[in-house]
Every structure is written in structure tokens, then in C-alpha cells.
Amino acid sequence: MNIRHSLLLSALGCALPLLAAPAVPAAPEYEFFIAANINRNYVIGSKIVTTNGVFRRDDAGAWQHVGYNDTGISAFAFDPRDRNVIYTTTINGLWRSLDGGKLWRICNDSEMTEGLDVAVDPNAPDHVYLALPDGIAFSSDRAQHLERREHGLPARGKFTRALAIDRTRAGRVLAGCEIGIYLTEDAGKNWRQVLPTKDTVADIQQSPHDPRIWFAVTQSAGAWRSADGGLTWIHVPAAPGDRPLYNVTFDVTNPNRLAIGSWGRGVWTSEDGGQTWADRNAGLPAGARVWRVGVDPAGRLFASVVEETLFQSADFGRTWRPDALAGSAVKKFLLLPKAVK
Amino acid sequence: MKRPLCLLPLLALVGLRLAAQPSFEGPVPSTLPEVDEDRRRAAYVRRVDEMLGWAAAGGKAQTADPARLDLAMIAAKIVRGEDLPGCSQRVIDLMREPGTGPFWMFPSVCIAYLGRDRLSPEALASIRTAWKTTRQLRGDTENHFMMYYASLYLMAELYPDEPAETWYSGRSSAENLAEASAFLIKWFDTTTTVGQGEFNTSNYIGEYAIPLSFLANWSKDPAMRQRASMMLDWLFAELATSSLNGVLRGPHSRTDEGAVIERWQAMTSFFSWLLFGNTPPTAGYSGWGLYFAPLAKTYHLPEVIYRIATDRRGDFIQRDRARVRRFWRYSDELSPPVYKTNYLRRDYGVGSTTGGLIDPIQSHVWDVTWAEPDPRGKHPTMFSMHPHSSSRSLQSSFTAYPEPWIKGVTFEGKPSYDSPDKLMGSSPYEQVFQDLDTVIALYAIAPGERFPHINGFFSKDLINVTEDASGWIFAQGGRAYLAYRPLAGYHWIPYLHYKSGWAKERLDLGGRVLTSPHLNNGTIVQAAGVGEFADFAAFQRAIRALPLAFKLDPLPAVEMTTLRGNKISFAFGTVPQVNGRAVDYRDWKLFEGPHLNAEVGGRKLTITHGRLERVLDFNTLSVTDRVK
Numbered sequence: 001m002n003i004r005h006s007l008l009l010s011a012l013g014c015a016l017p018l019l020a021a022p023a024v025p026a027a028p029e030y031e032f033f034i035a036a037n038i039n040r041n042y043v044i045g046s047k048i049v050t051t052n053g054v055f056r057r058d059d060a061g062a063w064q065h066v067g068y069n070d071t072g073i074s075a076f077a078f079d080p081r082d083r084n085v086i087y088t089t090t091i092n093g094l095w096r097s098l099d100g101g102k103l104w105r106i107c108n109d110s111e112m113t114e115g116l117d118v119a120v121d122p123n124a125p126d127h128v129y130l131a132l133p134d135g136i137a138f139s140s141d142r143a144q145h146l147e148r149r150e151h152g153l154p155a156r157g158k159f160t161r162a163l164a165i166d167r168t169r170a171g172r173v174l175a176g177c178e179i180g181i182y183l184t185e186d187a188g189k190n191w192r193q194v195l196p197t198k199d200t201v202a203d204i205q206q207s208p209h210d211p212r213i214w215f216a217v218t219q220s221a222g223a224w225r226s227a228d229g230g231l232t233w234i235h236v237p238a239a240p241g242d243r244p245l246y247n248v249t250f251d252v253t254n255p256n257r258l259a260i261g262s263w264g265r266g267v268w269t270s271e272d273g274g275q276t277w278a279d280r281n282a283g284l285p286a287g288a289r290v291w292r293v294g295v296d297p298a299g300r301l302f303a304s305v306v307e308e309t310l311f312q313s314a315d316f317g318r319t320w321r322p323d324a325l326a327g328s329a330v331k332k333f334l335l336l337p338k339a340v341k
Numbered sequence: 342m343k344r345p346l347c348l349l350p351l352l353a354l355v356g357l358r359l360a361a362q363p364s365f366e367g368p369v370p371s372t373l374p375e376v377d378e379d380r381r382r383a384a385y386v387r388r389v390d391e392m393l394g395w396a397a398a399g400g401k402a403q404t405a406d407p408a409r410l411d412l413a414m415i416a417a418k419i420v421r422g423e424d425l426p427g428c429s430q431r432v433i434d435l436m437r438e439p440g441t442g443p444f445w446m447f448p449s450v451c452i453a454y455l456g457r458d459r460l461s462p463e464a465l466a467s468i469r470t471a472w473k474t475t476r477q478l479r480g481d482t483e484n485h486f487m488m489y490y491a492s493l494y495l496m497a498e499l500y501p502d503e504p505a506e507t508w509y510s511g512r513s514s515a516e517n518l519a520e521a522s523a524f525l526i527k528w529f530d531t532t533t534t535v536g537q538g539e540f541n542t543s544n545y546i547g548e549y550a551i552p553l554s555f556l557a558n559w560s561k562d563p564a565m566r567q568r569a570s571m572m573l574d575w576l577f578a579e580l581a582t583s584s585l586n587g588v589l590r591g592p593h594s595r596t597d598e599g600a601v602i603e604r605w606q607a608m609t610s611f612f613s614w615l616l617f618g619n620t621p622p623t624a625g626y627s628g629w630g631l632y633f634a635p636l637a638k639t640y641h642l643p644e645v646i647y648r649i650a651t652d653r654r655g656d657f658i659q660r661d662r663a664r665v666r667r668f669w670r671y672s673d674e675l676s677p678p679v680y681k682t683n684y685l686r687r688d689y690g691v692g693s694t695t696g697g698l699i700d701p702i703q704s705h706v707w708d709v710t711w712a713e714p715d716p717r718g719k720h721p722t723m724f725s726m727h728p729h730s731s732s733r734s735l736q737s738s739f740t741a742y743p744e745p746w747i748k749g750v751t752f753e754g755k756p757s758y759d760s761p762d763k764l765m766g767s768s769p770y771e772q773v774f775q776d777l778d779t780v781i782a783l784y785a786i787a788p789g790e791r792f793p794h795i796n797g798f799f800s801k802d803l804i805n806v807t808e809d810a811s812g813w814i815f816a817q818g819g820r821a822y823l824a825y826r827p828l829a830g831y832h833w834i835p836y837l838h839y840k841s842g843w844a845k846e847r848l849d850l851g852g853r854v855l856t857s858p859h860l861n862n863g864t865i866v867q868a869a870g871v872g873e874f875a876d877f878a879a880f881q882r883a884i885r886a887l888p889l890a891f892k893l894d895p896l897p898a899v900e901m902t903t904l905r906g907n908k909i910s911f912a913f914g915t916v917p918q919v920n921g922r923a924v925d926y927r928d929w930k931l932f933e934g935p936h937l938n939a940e941v942g943g944r945k946l947t948i949t950h951g952r953l954e955r956v957l958d959f960n961t962l963s964v965t966d967r968v969k
Binding site: 068070072090091092093095096103104105106109110113114116133134156157159178200244246263264289291306 | 476478479480481486490505506509510511512520523524527669670671672673674675736740742743744745
């Protein structure tokens with residue numbers, strides 16, 4: 001894997017990685033989650049007639065609902081120590097449950113609203129980060145209290161769509177904002193821009209195989225790759241860049257495989273670490289409008305197609321078949337190492 | 342896809358086929374002021390009773406079937422003491438399926454308070470249980486937050502000292518109260534210092550006035566009661582100053598397709614009917630208006646506000662400030678200021694903002710509107726606009742992924758958003774200057790913009806529309822003469838009317854749209870009273886004689902002398918000049934005019950009519966009345 005990775009870096013013209021290559025750990029077992037809105041006709045105040053929110057894919061391939069029936073979940077996270085601790089971002093902000101979804105607490109007040117992403121630091125699991133339309137909030141106590149941590153973010157342009165925590169080091173977080181990617185290495189006390197962009201960064205992901213490798217996609221500025229833990233980024237010219245890219249995902253079973261979900265470009269995949277990309281929309285509904293793509297622990301590729309349903313592919317996008325959750329809009333796929341509890 | 346949460350209030354206006362709503366169906370009321378205070382109050386009470394009676398009789402359903410009672414009908418029945426056991430049972434039934442946001446929260450709070458000593462313990466408990474089991478969405482607009490927090494505040498006061506696990510929020514009564522109180526106090530502070538983001542709305546006035554009336558009556562905190570009571574005066578004073586014969590005039594931060602054309606078709610007309618008695622109420626009292634009724638008799642409209650609303654003997658101009666809705670992205674400021682002008686005369690009104698993007702979907706920037714003896718079904722307005730449709734503009738205010746939104750909003754309450762012939766909305770490519778009853782609107786539309794043209798509205802209710810060889814288009818609306826000058830070539834298309842924001846079908850009721858397919862463009866409208874000229878021909882001669890020069894390239898610019906003798910110089914992207922002096926918007930106050938005055942940051946509004954004066958001072962939470 002490391003040899004292949006070095007070759008890739010050379011091909012992309014990268015500097016040598018600044019961080020030491022990690023030892024290859026034993027492959028963890030993973031769980032696969034989504035946040036899906038199925039109630040397509042919901043308007044605030046109306047009756048919710050379907051089951052929405054977070055779902056876990058069980059061993060039989062069925063989606064098991066987790067937590068509250070909420071039509072507006074934009075992102076979610078778990079405490080890595082305990083799956084009963086759930087965080088969801090919604091229009092209200094951030095909700096938290098400590099008991100597997102029986103009781104929920106809204107964590108923010110009126111000064112924070114419309115939570116867009118939430119992330120829990122695996123190396124400091126009481127630490128929670130919240131992406132907001134006007135910045136970033138932090139909690140050191142599992143979101144019992146939230147505070148703004150925005151020093152170094154711009155006064156304007158700090159609309160934050162995505163948060164990604166470096167799993168190798170506590171307090172190291174990348175934020176996808178309106179005008180670029182920002183990095184903190186001290187739990188949000190200080191941020192600095194590591195990539196300026198002309199439009200909002202929609203998603204940032206760290207490779208599950210090599211923590212130095214990161215990918216980011218943007219609203220209108222294409223895809224970007226970092227090989228040094230997010231310190232420097234290079235544009236990925238082969239990835240589609242003329243339409244909004246909503247998310248990017250790695251394949252936990254194969255370090256060379258990535259997929260992008262796009263409005264207007266649908267599903268694109270790479271099987272050489274991002275050097276080349278292929279259109280994988282054949283077999284999907286017309287329009288190439290995809291909310292999100294995700295890859296489950298077995299390497300199956302999933303795509304949430306706008307106004308359609310969830311599709312899955314056993315051959316990384318070459319063929320597709322409908323999955324369950326007809327009419328769903330998936331706002332987040334999340335692949336997590338299995339928790340103790 | 343995220344749903345546009347701002348749309349639901351308009352649901353209340355949809356499909357209301359009504360019977361036995363006396364004032365709606367009856368003759369148009371007199372616009373003459375009632376000077377006798379007792380008679381004025383008695384008429385107000387009669388109007389309140391009309392609403393309560395209509396709602397208690399079944400409202401829009403017009404049925405006594407208990408199974409069809411909604412919370413507004415139940416509220417009316419509680420006030421009237423009718424069938425309280427039936428109301429209790431119906432509340433229990435309704436609470437089995439609670440709603441999920443502020444439009445459910447405030448009605449349920451209304452019942453919880455009204456029913457305290459009227460409904461059964463089981464019914465009251467069912468409301469309280471719903472507030473435990475069902476997550477409430479706070480929404481994404483100013484009016485959502487107002488309804489949400491006013492409701493949460495009152496429920497937390499009604500059920501104090503209860504633990505976190507008994508509330509949907511997972512917060513204790515004390516925590517809920519503190520959170521709600523903090524928001525409300527900040528909202529009062531923001532509104533009284535830099536103005537509302539949702540200013541002069543056609544339909545959202547109720548979303549403020551109703552929660553405020555609840556707070557003014559039911560809050561345990563006398564300071565909160567006082568703030569809310571004072572803010573009701575504030576809102577209604579703005580309505581009084583911005584309306585002509587009960588119909589709201591001028592620009593709106595938010596409106597809908599129906600109200601921007603049929604100007605009377607708005608919740609503000611309902612409030613004018615209720616408070617001032619000078620226009621018919623809207624169908625079903627605009628739906629939500631019924632929730633103002635239960636406490637309406639506790640509100641006493643100050644005479645000074647009533648006189649402002651009903652006295653149009655003299656012309657006046659009001660210059661005010663407000664705010665743009667929050668721009669999360671693509672703006673140097675979160676809520677840039679808005680500068681509003683409203684010039685009202687006996688027979689017509691002219692109002693505007695300075696243009697630019699205000700709300701991405703629902704704004705109305707400027708118009709000339711005229712008085713109609715009966716405003717129902719009339720389209721008494723003239724304006725132009727750029728039909729801007731852009732995912733980037735939507736992104737500025739909405740956090741959802743923008744690409745689905747253009748289609749989404751057209752299906753969910755804003756059917757015209759992506760239509761080239763639409764007549765609602767603001768545009769970053771429009772700049773407007775108003776001097777009394779002259780409006781100059783300039784357009785510099787970016788190449789590649791989705792709709793590269795402007796639309797001008799010509800009502801079915803205009804008469805004598807004349808396309809003059811001079812380039813002016815002359816017309817008469819009511820007792821207003823109108824001159825419309827397109828600055829570029831145009832053609833006509835039929836106007837198709839939406840009854841409201843939720844109406845998908847379009848009706849050919851008459852009227853035309855002047856469409857001018859040029860990127861650099863402009864419109865000049867000059868209005869005048871019929872009584873100012875010997876005849877229509879004399880008005881036309883006067884307009885033709887006005888010094889006017891304009892160019893469109895490289896950017897549109899106009900130099901003209903208005904009918905009032907003022908020399909205007911206005912070029913796109915520059916500061917307008919009047920008689921050689923630049924207009925400095927930075928100097929504009931929060932309110933400035935003969936009737937409303939307030940400094941930016943002052944937290945104090947002075948309301949004046951003649952010798953009457955009321956001062957609402959939020960610094961001291963005091964109200965001072967005097968006769969000067």
C-alpha cells in the first residue's frame with residue numbers, strides 16, 4: 001500500500017509526505033450508518049408520516065432506525081466509546097442523546113442555529129465540534145455546553161459545511177468553509193487557512209488506509225487532495241469540477257477506490273487513488289443528481305439519487321440496483337469502527 | 342431536501358371558501374376616521390366578536406361537528422364558554438398527533454392558557470404531554486424564532502420547576518425559560534435599534550403580533566409583558582404609517598404572489614380591518630388572525646396610531662431603516678441595512694427600498710399603488726422588477742444544498758420563483774431611487790443571468806393606458822395619474838395571476854406585463870393626483886415637458902427633473918443626487934417622518950399625530966403619552 005501511495009504522490013506532483021507513514025493496524029470492524037429524510041412532503045408543522053433520521057445497516061442488509069424520527073437531520077456522530085451517545089445536527093442546531101435515542105437534549109441556544117455537521121474527536125471523545133452557517137462551536141463536555149471557537153476564521157466566509165477530525169491526533173480538525181479549508185491543531189482555539197477556495201468546501205474525508213491522505217470536494221471548485229495530513233492541497237484535475245460536488249468517500253476495503261457524489265455529475269469513481277475518474281451513472285436514473293455516495297464495510301457503493309431512492313452497486317458503480325428507503329434523501333453516510341458499547 | 346420553512350403561514354390563506362363571514366362579504370367600510378373614542382372602541386369590540394363568533398361556529402368549515410374543530414375554533418369556544426367538554430375532548434384528540442414547529446406551538450400555547458380554568462385536567466395534560474413527546478422545530482426565519490420562543494417562554498412559565506426529561510428540548514423549565522427569554526430580549530433590542538429583518542411584510546405581521554399579544558397578557562414577568570405590549574404598538578404604528586385605506590403600501594421584505602398584485606389580499610389588511618376598521622377583512626381573517634381574537638379585547642389601540650392610520654388629509658413621507666434577512670454567505674455583511682421610503686397621499690402611495698437582494702425569494706422592492714373604493718379583487722399597483730432566479734442567491738440565505746431549491750421552491754409555496762414572467766422578488770441587478778412620487782429603477786443585469794429582461798406590471802384596473810410617441814406610457818389608476826417610462830425596448834405579454842403563494846394554477850384576470858429584454862435597462866414612474874391637473878391631457882403635457890436625459894451604456898443613468906421640480910441624477914452603482922446634493926443613506930434614522938421617529942440604536946420610538954404623541958421607550962420600558 002505504501003509503495004503504491006508513493007507512486008501516486010509522485011504522479012500527482014506532491015511533495016513528500018511530512019508525516020511518517022503509520023504502521024498498518026489490524027483491520028477494524030466497521031458499522032455503516034446513514035441519515036435519511038424520507039418524508040418528502042414535510043413542511044414545518046405538518047404531520048410526519050414516515051420514519052426518518054439515522055439508520056444502521058444490519059448484517060442482513062436491512063436499515064434499522066436509530067434514535068428520533070426527524071426529517072431534517074443533516075449530519076450525525078456517535079461517541080466512539082458508546083453508541084448510545086448520539087449527536088444529530090438539524091435546523092434547531094445540535095441534539096444529543098445519552099441513552100440511545102430515548103431522551104434528547106438540544107445543546108445550543110438561539111445564538112446557534114442550523115447545524116450543518118458534527119464531529120466527535122476519537123482521541124478526546126468528550127470533545128464535540130459543530131459546523132454552523134456562521135462559524136464553528138466546540139464542546140469539551142459532550143455538548144452539554146457549547147462555545148464558539150473561531151479565532152483565525154474570517155469574519156465573513158466562515159459558513160462551515162464540513163468538519164473532519166484527524167484520527168491520529170486529538171484536537172486536529174479540518175473545517176470546510178465558504179472560502180476554504182481551515183485547520184486547527186489545538187481543538188479549535190486557533191484556525192488557519194490551509195486551502196483557499198473560490199466556493200464552499202462541501203466535504204472533507206480522511207483515508208481509512210493512510211491518515212496522511214485527505215480528499216475534499218467543493219461547491220464549484222472541484223476536488224482537492226492532500227497527502228500530508230491536510231497541510232497542503234493540490235487540485236485533482238481529473239475529477240469533475242464543473243458542477244457542485246456534494247461529497248467524497250473512500251472505500252475501506254480498497255485504498256485506491258474513491259467515489260464522488262455530485263449534483264449534475266452524479267456518481268464518479270476512481271480506482272487508482274484519484275488519478276483518473278470514471279462516470280458511473282449508467283444504470284442510475286437520468287439527471288445525474290446525487291445527494292451522497294457511501295461505501296459500506298463490504299465495499300458496496302451506495303448512491304442516494306435525488307427524488308428517487310437509494311441505490312447500491314456491488315461492482316463500484318458499474319451496475320446498480322435499487323436498495324430500500326424509496327424516496328429518501330440521504331444527507332450523510334458514516335462508516336465507523338465498531339464501538340465497545 | 343430541506344423544506345422551505347417560511348411557507349406554512351400562507352397555507353392558512355389557501356382554499357378558504359367561506360360562509361357567514363359578515364365583514365368579508367359585506368360592503369366596504371368607511372375610511373373616514375371615527376373620532377368618538379367610545380364608538381371607536383365599540384366598533385372594535387364588535388369586530389372581535391364577529392371573529393370569535395365565526396370561529397366558534399366552525400370557521401372555514403362552518404360546521405358544528407366537534408370532530409372538525411381546530412385549535413382556533415376551540416380557542417373561540419373557550420372564550421365564549423361554549424361546549425367546554427367537547428372542546429376538552431377535541432384537544433385530547435388533536436394532541437395525539439402534535440405538530441412539529443412554531444405554527445403548532447403558538448396555537449397549543451393559546452389553548453393551554455385559555456383553557457387553564459376551563460378545560461378538563463386531561464385536556465390540559467394532553468397539551469403538556471405533547472410538549473414532552475414531540476420535537477419542535479425552531480425554523481429558519483425571524484418570525485419562526487419569534488413564535489417558537491414566545492411559545493416556549495410561556496409554556497415554561499406555565500409549567501415551572503419541571504425537569505429536563507419532561508420537555509421535548511431535554512432542558513428543564515428553567516433552562517427553557519432562560520433560553521427563550523434571552524432570545525426575546527435580544528429580539529426586542531435588535532428591532533428597536535436596527536430594525537426588523539422581516540420588515541413591512543404582507544402576511545407575517547400576525548406571526549409577530551399574536552405571540553406578542555400572548556406575552557403581553559400571560560407572561561408572569563411584568564417587564565416581558567411591558568415589552569410585548571409596547572412592541573404591539575410599535576408594529577401597529579408601522580402598519581398605520583405604511584397603509585392607505587387599510588392596505589399596506591410600498592416595499593416588503595416578504596410577500597407572496599397574490600398580495601404583491603392584489604394589494605389588499607394580505608394579513609395586514611386583516612389587522613387594518615380589526616384595528617382601524619377602514620378596509621374589509623381577508624377571507625377567514627387570514628387564518629392565523631383568529632389567534633389574535635381571544636385576547637384582542639385586552640389591547641387598546643392608542644388614539645395616536647388610529648389617527649395616523651385613518652388620516653390622509655395631508656401628504657407625508659416616511660424614511661426608515663430595516664435589515665436584510667441574514668446572509669450566511671456571499672455577502673460582506675450578515676444583515677446589511679435596508680433604506681425604505683414611503684410617500685403617502687390621499688389617493689396613492691409610492692414606496693421603495695434602494696434595491697439589491699433583500700430576501701432571496703419573497704421581496705417586493707417598489708411600486709406606486711393607488712386607492713380603490715373597494716380593494717377586493719383589484720390590482721392597484723404599478724412597478725417593474727428583474728425576475729432574478731439564482732441558486733447562488735438562494736444559498737446566501739438558506740443553508741440547504743441550493744441546487745434542488747430552484748425547483749423545490751416552485752413546488753412548495755413560491756410557484757413563480759423560476760418563471761421569467763414573475764413579478765415578485767428582489768435582484769442584485771436592480772437599484773432604485775425614490776423622490777416623493779417619482780421612482781427611478783435602474784438595472785444592470787449580468788450577462789448569462791437566467792432571465793435577461795425586466796418586467797413591468799400594468800394592471801387590469803388601469804384606464805386610459807396610452808403608449809405615447811414621447812416614449813412615456815400614460816395611464817390612470819383610481820384617482821392617480823401615472824407615467825411610466827421604459828428606458829429600453831419592450832413587448833407585452835399577458836399577466837397571469839396567482840391567488841396566493843400556494844396557488845399553482847394561474848388565472849387570466851386581465852392586465853399585462855411589459856417585458857424589456859435588455860441587460861442594461863431602467864424604468865421611471867411619475868405619479869400625480871387627478872386633482873392636480875385639469876385633465877389627463879394636461880398631465881401628459883406636463884410629463885412630456887419634464888427635462889429628461891438617460892443612457893444605458895456602459896451603465897444606465899438618468900438625469901431628470903421631476904414633476905415636483907427636483908433635479909435628480911442617478912446612475913447605476915453611484916449615489917443618487919437631488920438638486921446637486923448626494924443622498925447620504927448613512928444618515929438615515931431608524932424612523933424619520935411626521936409620524937414615526939427613532940434614532941438608530943435608540944430603543945425609543947416617538948409616535949406623533951398632530952398634537953398627540955406617544956413615546957415607546959425600551960430603555961426604561963416606559964410609555965409616555967402627551968398632548969402637545
